[in-house]
Amino acid sequence: xxxxxxxxxxxxxxxxxxxxxxxxxxxxVGQVARAMLxxxxxxxxxxxxxxxxxxxxxxxxxxxxxxxLNRMRIFPGLAEAAEDLHxxxxxxxxxxxxxxxxxxxxxxxxxxxxxxxxxxxxxFLFGPERSGLSNAELALADAIVTIPLNPAFSSLNLAQAxxxxxxxxxxxxxxxxxxxxxxxxxxxxKAELAGFLAFLVEELxxxxxxRSPTRRRSLVxxxxxxxERRRPTRAELNLLWGIVKQLGRRGGTRNL
Amino acid sequence: xxxxxxxxxxxxxxxxxxxxxxxxxxxxVGQVARAMLxxxxxxxxxxxxxxxxxxxxxxxxxxxxxxxLNRMRIFPGLAEAAEDLHxxxxxxxxxxxxxxxxxxxxxxxxxxxxxxxxxxxxxFLFGPERSGLSNAELALADAIVTIPLNPAFSSLNLAQAxxxxxxxxxxxxxxxxxxxxxxxxxxxxKAELAGFLAFLVEELxxxxxxRSPTRRRSLVxxxxxxxERRRPTRAELNLLWGIVKQLGRRGGTRNL
Numbered sequence: 479x480x481x482x483x484x485x486x487x488x489x490x491x492x493x494x495x496x497x498x499x500x501x502x503x504x505x506x507v508g509q510v511a512r513a514m515l516x517x518x519x520x521x522x523x524x525x526x527x528x529x530x531x532x533x534x535x536x537x538x539x540x541x542x543x544x545x546x547l548n549r550m551r552i553f554p555g556l557a558e559a560a561e562d563l564h565x566x567x568x569x570x571x572x573x574x575x576x577x578x579x580x581x582x583x584x585x586x587x588x589x590x591x592x593x594x595x596x597x598x599x600x601x602f603l604f605g606p607e608r609s610g611l612s613n614a615e616l617a618l619a620d621a622i623v624t625i626p627l628n629p630a631f632s633s634l635n636l637a638q639a640x641x642x643x644x645x646x647x648x649x650x651x652x653x654x655x656x657x658x659x660x661x662x663x664x665x666x667x668k669a670e671l672a673g674f675l676a677f678l679v680e681e682l683x684x685x686x687x688x689r690s691p692t693r694r695r696s697l698v699x700x701x702x703x704x705x706e707r708r709r710p711t712r713a714e715l716n717l718l719w720g721i722v723k724q725l726g727r728r729g730g731t732r733n734l
Numbered sequence: 735x736x737x738x739x740x741x742x743x744x745x746x747x748x749x750x751x752x753x754x755x756x757x758x759x760x761x762x763v764g765q766v767a768r769a770m771l772x773x774x775x776x777x778x779x780x781x782x783x784x785x786x787x788x789x790x791x792x793x794x795x796x797x798x799x800x801x802x803l804n805r806m807r808i809f810p811g812l813a814e815a816a817e818d819l820h821x822x823x824x825x826x827x828x829x830x831x832x833x834x835x836x837x838x839x840x841x842x843x844x845x846x847x848x849x850x851x852x853x854x855x856x857x858f859l860f861g862p863e864r865s866g867l868s869n870a871e872l873a874l875a876d877a878i879v880t881i882p883l884n885p886a887f888s889s890l891n892l893a894q895a896x897x898x899x900x901x902x903x904x905x906x907x908x909x910x911x912x913x914x915x916x917x918x919x920x921x922x923x924k925a926e927l928a929g930f931l932a933f934l935v936e937e938l939x940x941x942x943x944x945r946s947p948t949r950r951r952s953l954v955x956x957x958x959x960x961x962e963r964r965r966p967t968r969a970e971l972n973l974l975w976g977i978v979k980q981l982g983r984r985g986g987t988r989n990l
Contacts, residue, residue: 513894518884541889577916584905585912625901626910628774633797638769641894642901645881649840654882656841660833 492594494647495521495601496640497559497566499615502607504529508539509637510604511546516641517648522550523559523601556603556615564598565590568619569639570611571632579621586623587646602643607636665709674715675702681726748850750903751777751857752896753815753822755871758863760785764795765893766860767802772897773904778806779815779857812859812871820854821846824875825895826867827888835877842879843902858899863892921965930971931958937982 496514501507501524511522524531531552540547553559560566567590573580581589590600603619605611616622625642627634634642666674679698688694710718752770757763757780767778780787787808796803809815816822823846829836837845846856859875861867872878881898883890890898922930935954944950966974 512889515887516883516890516894518886541891543887543889545887577918579916580914582905582910582912624910626904626908627772628904630774631771631799631801633768633799634772635797638772638894638897641897645898645901648882648884649838652882654838654880656838658836660835662833 492599493519493521494567494590494594495523495563495599496644497523497525497556497601497603498527498636499525499556499603499611500528500606501636502528504531504533504536505539506607506636507533507550508536508541508543508547510640511536511540511543511550513637513641514644515543515546517644519644519647520546520549522546524550524552525556525559526554527552528606556618560601560603560618562599563601565593565600565621566603566619567601567621567623568603568605568611568616569623569625569643570605570616571624571627571634572610573622573624574613574616576613576616576622578616578619581621581623583623583625583643583646584650586621587643587650589621590647591650602640604636604639663711663713666712666715670712670715671705671710674719675705677719678722681722685726748855749775749777750823750846750850751779751819751855752900753779753781753812753857753859754783754892755781755812755859755867756784756862757892758784760787760789760792761795762863762892763789763806764792764797764799764803766896767792767796767799767806769893769897770900771799771802773900775900775903776802776805778802780806780808781812781815782810783808784862812874816857816859816874818855819857821849821856821877822859822875823857823877823879823899824859824867824872825879825881825899826861826872827880827883827890828866829878829880830869830872832869832872832878834872834875837877837879839879839881839899839902840906842877843899843906845877846903847906858896860892860895919967919969922968922971926968926971927961927966930975931961933975934978937978941982 496510496519498507498510501510504527507522507524507527514520514522537544537547551559567581567586586602590602593600602623603611603615605615623643625634625639665671678701682688683694688697752766752775754763754766760783763778763780763783770776770778793800793803807815823837823842842858846858849856858879859867859871861871879899881890881895921927934957938944939950944953
């Protein structure tokens, strides 16, 4: 598969392999393929799946992620599936007392980026839907990945766990700015805003809005603060100018 | 719903509401409920769902996230669904030229945490499965959230998009250390390691391993570097001591 644009720049073509140990349902494998490709991963490896292949449910659930299913490989054991990898992260919901570092998905993704940047081949291993990985498989891993969950309801399915790891991998290499401010016109200048505020206050004076000099002082200040904070554009100031003029005219008429 | 432990400490009880605008499939609503509760969110609101309620497929897909479905509310319009909220993030796959800031899910989660910390009520709005939100709904939002995806395959479904936003919300308040080193014995002391290395070199000297003084110098250095980097534990050093002793004995026997 050839990735284009941002995904290719992010180095996704050398992205981690996803290894599924003894997956039970073809449908889940399809969902995993879809989750992977959304985040630019394409190397899917199954170890002893408990269903036949090809699998119509997997194809349907992949929702078009054929690039992943077409190059997917099936292995008789985990050692064979991982033989070309330099570093294996194994995911588990319950990190047992293993002599391995335990990492969040985010930290693992950052480490995977670093390793791939050094030319290493990296894999993420996921266990069977119902039981997860056993100690025998975890022993082959270099590090354990655990996704922090609500302790009162921890029920992430296989494709969701893959989705989050793939998302973190993509995020760790993605250069989308965290926040882009709204495009559009710049705010009006200080002088333009001051001109409008002077006009508004004059109209309010004319309409008797302020009632007393003390009230006037504090209300004028409140109006200034309100507009300074919002920084209207020139077009918005023109609109407000029109509104005030029109209301002032009607007010004037009514007061006559 | 009462959250316990880490989720409660993370302030999840005041967590963002999830608003689904005109969802098409009950099954997706169930998957959304499941995704939410995994990350401690429980306030689900539907606007004009296109299916009847209660919905058996939603309940089945929720996989036990009853706490979310039981308090779920259905509204005739978006204004009603959002009326108690101070801040609405709207998700879209294609951020159009709107006069709104556009944020990643991670940045939006951090801002949501900040707002909730100030006592504001926050919501995340998601559009219908097929079409996404239209400009009419986006206009009600304070900011737009877009999840960066592989430009060559962008096919995140509704529950997956909710999952990632909920995950980022939880992450932003979670205090799991990014990496915990393997528990277990500390490495042996410098002196213990030096003692073993001296023994090893002596045995290798005896066995004629080094062949020449130049070779000996560089190989001894390589052995020291190898062991200094790995820092074996005292138990491992004892194991290695036994191995070297046994091999040296056999080697000695063979050489006689």
